[in-house]
Amino acid sequence: MRLTDIALLNLRRRKGKAIFLVAGLLIAVSTVVTMRTLVEAMTHDINHKLEKFGANILVVPKTETLSLSYGGMSLGGVSFEMEELLEADLAAIANIENAGNVAGVGPLVLGVAEIGDKRVLCAGVDTSVVGILKPWWKVEGELPGPDEVMPGVEAARILGLARGDTLFVAGRELTVSGILASTGSQDDQLLFTDLKTAQTLFGKEGRVSMVEVAALCKDCPIDDMVNQLSGALPSAKVMAIQQVVKGRMAALGQLKKFSLGVSAVMLFVGSLMVLVTMMGSVRERTSEIGVFRALGFRKSHVVQIIFTESACLSLVAGVLGYPLGLLITKFALPAFTEGRAVALPLDPVMAAGAVGLALLLGLVSSAYPALAATRLDPNEALRAL
C-alpha cells in the first residue's frame, strides 16, 4: 500500500468525477492544440499561396521622374532611354543573407516592337523561371524559345496572330510558339519572347529592364529581403508588392491573436473546473482525510495524494488532448482554407507541450484544494462524521 495506490483507487471508485475532470482538461488542452495547429496550418497554406502568387519583389532601375503601371500595381519607373540594370549584377542576389528564401529570379527586358503599322510592347523573359514567377500563366502552345514569340491574347487578336505564324521584328523573323491565355492583366497586350532574343532585338545585350523576384517569406519578413536586395543591388530600386504580403500577414496576425485569446479563455475555464471539482472532492472527503491524519499521515502525504490524483487525470487529458486537437483541426481546416487539403504533420514538441500544459494546469488548479486539505483540523474532520 502506497500513497499512489490510495490516489489511484480513489479515482477508480469516483469514475464519474474523474471523467468530468479529464473532460474539462481535455477540452482546454485540445482547444489550445486546435488553435495552434490551425494557425500553423493556415500559415503554411498562406505561404504556399504566396509562393503560388509568383513574384512578390520587383527590382527596377533607379529613376527620378517616370513611372509605369504593371500588373495592376504601381511600380517604380522604367524608362527605355534610361540606363538599365546589368544582368551580371544579378548574381549578387544569390549572396544575400536570405538567399535560401529566394524561389526564383526573373530578369525582364522591355522594348517596343513595330509590327506592320502597329506598335506593341515586347518583353523578353527567362522562360525557365516562368513557372515560379507567373504560375497562373496558361499557354496554348509552347513558351517562346530563341527566335520565337508568344503574344498575349489581346495582342494576338489585334495583330491577327495564331500559333505557327511568323512575323518580323527589327528585321528578324520570329515564329509564334503559342498564345498566352487571358490573364486579366497587362500581360494580355504584350508580346513575349525569350530573354536573349529580346536583348538582341533591342540591342540590350547583358542588360535588363527590371527583375521579378519570388521570395518565400515564412521565416523572413519581406522587408528584410527588400533591404538585403537593395544592399546587393545599389543601382536598383527594390520594392515589395506590399498589398499582397502585408494584407495576408496582417490577417494571419489577427488570427493568431484570436487563437491566443480563445486558448487563454479555455485554459481559464478548464482550470476553474479542476479547482471547483477538487475543492468539492476535498470537502466530500473531509472525514476520510481526518482518518488519514489520525492514522499518522502528514500534511505532505495528503497533498501528495491530491496531486497524484490530479497528475494522473492531467496526464490522461494531455495524452488525449493532442490527437483530439489534431482531429478537430483536420475537420475545421477546410473551412479556413477554402476546402484545400493541408497536411497536418505530427509534432512531437507540441505533443509533449500538450502533456506538459495539462499537467501544469491540473497541478496549479489543485494547489488550493490541496492547501485546504492540509488546513483541515483532524479532530474537526473526525467530528464531522
Next chain:
Amino acid sequence: MNTLIKAEGLSKEYGSGDAVVTALSEAGFTIEEGEFVSIMGESGSGKSTLLSILGGLNSPTRGSLEVGGIDVYGLGSEQRADFRREFLGFVFQNFNLVEYLTIGENVMLPLATTRIAQRTQREMATRALGRVGLEDKIDRLPNQISGGEQERVAVARAVVNDPPLLLADEPTGNLDSRNTGEVMKLLKELNEQGMTVLMVTHSEACAAYANRTMNMADGALAWASPE
C-alpha cells in the same frame, strides 16, 4: 510497570469571552503500560475531548501530556502525525473504514507512509486480520461485511503496526450485543498480549472489561475504580 501516559492539568475550552465552554477541566492522571482503562460518562461530558487530546489530535488549552516520555504537544504538527503513526492505534465509533479500499488495504493504511515493502505490509495486514478472525475477508470491500466485522477490521487497522497504545472511542456504540461482546473480548485479548488500551464508553458492561475506570462529568475527571 512503566508509566505510559502522564497527564497534568489538562484543560480544554471552546469559544471565547462569555461564550467559553469548558470541555475538560484540570485533568491529571497516569496510566501504566499494559493497563486497560475505560472512560465513562454521559454524552457531552468531555470524554471524547479527552481521548482526542490523548491522541494528539486536539491541543489542550492548558496542561501537558507525555506519552512514552514524549511531550506530545511540544511536538510540531507533522511530528505529532509521526507520533500517532508510531505510538497510537485508533478505533473509531463509526468504524471509519475507507469505502473504496478493500479490508486488507484499509488495514494497511497506517503502513502506507512507511518504507515497509508491499509484501511485508500484506503479511502484517493478514496477521492483524487473523487476530480479529477476518483474514479470509481481506479482499472484500467494507460494504460487503457486517457492522461487527467492520469494527473488528477497525481494530485490526489500529493494531497492524503493534502500537504501544490503543485508543478506542465507543468502539461498540453501533453494535448489537453479540458483536459488542466479540469486540470487547478482542480488546481484552490485545490488552492481555501487552497492549495498553484506553477506551471511551458509556456502557457499564463494556467498562467492566477494563482494569480501571475513570468517570467524567461536565469536563471533570474522577476515578471510579482504584487508581
